Amino acid sequence: MYSANAYARDAYASKKPKKHRAALIVCVVLLVFALIAGGVAFGGVLYMNSISDKLHKNVSQELTNALSSEEAAPGEPFYMLILGVDRSEEREQSGEFGDTYRSDSMILTRVDPQQKTVTLVSIERDTYVNIDGYGPNKINASAALGGSPLVVDTISDFAGVPISHYVEIDFDGFKAAVDALGGIEVDVPITIDDEMAGGRVEAGEQTLNGDQALILCRSRHAYDEYGSGDYYRMANQRMVMGAIAKKVLASDVVTMANTINAMADYITTDMDVQSIVSVATEMHGMDVEKDMYSAMNPTIPTYVNDVWYEYCDLAAWQEMMGRVDAGLPPYADEERNANTGGTLDGKVTGVQELETDVSATGSSAAESSAAGSVDAYGSSGYAYGTGSLY
Numbered sequence: 001m002y003s004a005n006a007y008a009r010d011a012y013a014s015k016k017p018k019k020h021r022a023a024l025i026v027c028v029v030l031l032v033f034a035l036i037a038g039g040v041a042f043g044g045v046l047y048m049n050s051i052s053d054k055l056h057k058n059v060s061q062e063l064t065n066a067l068s069s070e071e072a073a074p075g076e077p078f079y080m081l082i083l084g085v086d087r088s089e090e091r092e093q094s095g096e097f098g099d100t101y102r103s104d105s106m107i108l109t110r111v112d113p114q115q116k117t118v119t120l121v122s123i124e125r126d127t128y129v130n131i132d133g134y135g136p137n138k139i140n141a142s143a144a145l146g147g148s149p150l151v152v153d154t155i156s157d158f159a160g161v162p163i164s165h166y167v168e169i170d171f172d173g174f175k176a177a178v179d180a181l182g183g184i185e186v187d188v189p190i191t192i193d194d195e196m197a198g199g200r201v202e203a204g205e206q207t208l209n210g211d212q213a214l215i216l217c218r219s220r221h222a223y224d225e226y227g228s229g230d231y232y233r234m235a236n237q238r239m240v241m242g243a244i245a246k247k248v249l250a251s252d253v254v255t256m257a258n259t260i261n262a263m264a265d266y267i268t269t270d271m272d273v274q275s276i277v278s279v280a281t282e283m284h285g286m287d288v289e290k291d292m293y294s295a296m297n298p299t300i301p302t303y304v305n306d307v308w309y310e311y312c313d314l315a316a317w318q319e320m321m322g323r324v325d326a327g328l329p330p331y332a333d334e335e336r337n338a339n340t341g342g343t344l345d346g347k348v349t350g351v352q353e354l355e356t357d358v359s360a361t362g363s364s365a366a367e368s369s370a371a372g373s374v375d376a377y378g379s380s381g382y383a384y385g386t387g388s389l390y
Helices: 009-055 061-066 089-094 141-159 171-180 210-218 229-249 253-266 273-282 314-325 365-380
Strands: 078-085 105-112 117-122 128-131 135-138 165-170 184-188 192-194 199-201 204-208 267-269 292-296 299-304 307-312
Touching: 009 253, 009 267, 009 273, 061 141, 078 141, 105 141, 105 229, 117 229, 117 314, 128 141, 128 307, 135 141, 141 165, 165 171, 165 253, 171 210, 171 229, 171 253, 184 210, 184 229, 192 210, 199 210, 204 210, 210 229, 229 253, 229 292, 253 267, 253 273
Parallel strands: 078 165, 117 292
Antiparallel strands: 078 105, 105 117, 128 135, 165 267, 184 204, 192 199, 299 307
């Protein structure tokens, strides 16, 4: 039985601090959770920034200046140049390859978030172009003559399009990305048995690990009996990039960031992690099988004074880049746009595209045809962009 004192003011007041203490405890708990969440977010920012610092470590002011100053608005299509290099210890120590590892693969890439399409156009490294300030030479010579800024300028002029972003990937980065993603699904066109590329990969649909993907990206001698190994190797590199993109686009943001982190030691780019993830997010839902197009600049191989050159068919190149810039697949024939690697139907090689046959001696109809075309284009001043060919 309660006394009257139980309801007195003093008795009532004595119970109030308990409620305050409970509220205080709740506030403290919430504050702790907030601090923890904030710490995780802050740690996430530091993590992202540390990866970005790795990606930017070799980006010079000259390279930044070479990139287009007209930044594409969010969601708008843009071009980036992907330069594949091979800095494996075996290649560097052997000295056999000289500086050729610096430009093993050049891929002009158009990314269109609105249409959710990506177009990969390989630029044959022996393509004969005019390099600003140095004159006519193979396009991959621009890397040795002026580094990445001159490569960007030369390819931008040659293709007649602005290049907004630059990505340089050591081939070991492909290996790191594939392993970080738990493998990629690829239909290998033929059995690759190439010691110079690192080993053997069986033909057929399969899940490749990083080492196997690297063999596929490096091999060209496996295709010697079919034509130019460079053409097939470039096609296989584009196919591996497509398989990586397919896996990344199906991943969550954390997996994307972890994959970028795994590749960070093998990549140089002006883009930061947030930008890369943002673009990947915009491209989410893309059908990589249908909407990633694959092509290479149309060329005629010619053997001159013991040196191979690739003379570009300028009319065909202008037509191709006109389609690409309009957001269309590079080829009018839909089947030719498929990113299926170094298939053996002749669709990836400039030689067979132009219905020519180049012999080992270079004494062929292709050589005389190419020489005539080069003279004609040079004398008429024909050029696509300012990078006129000779």
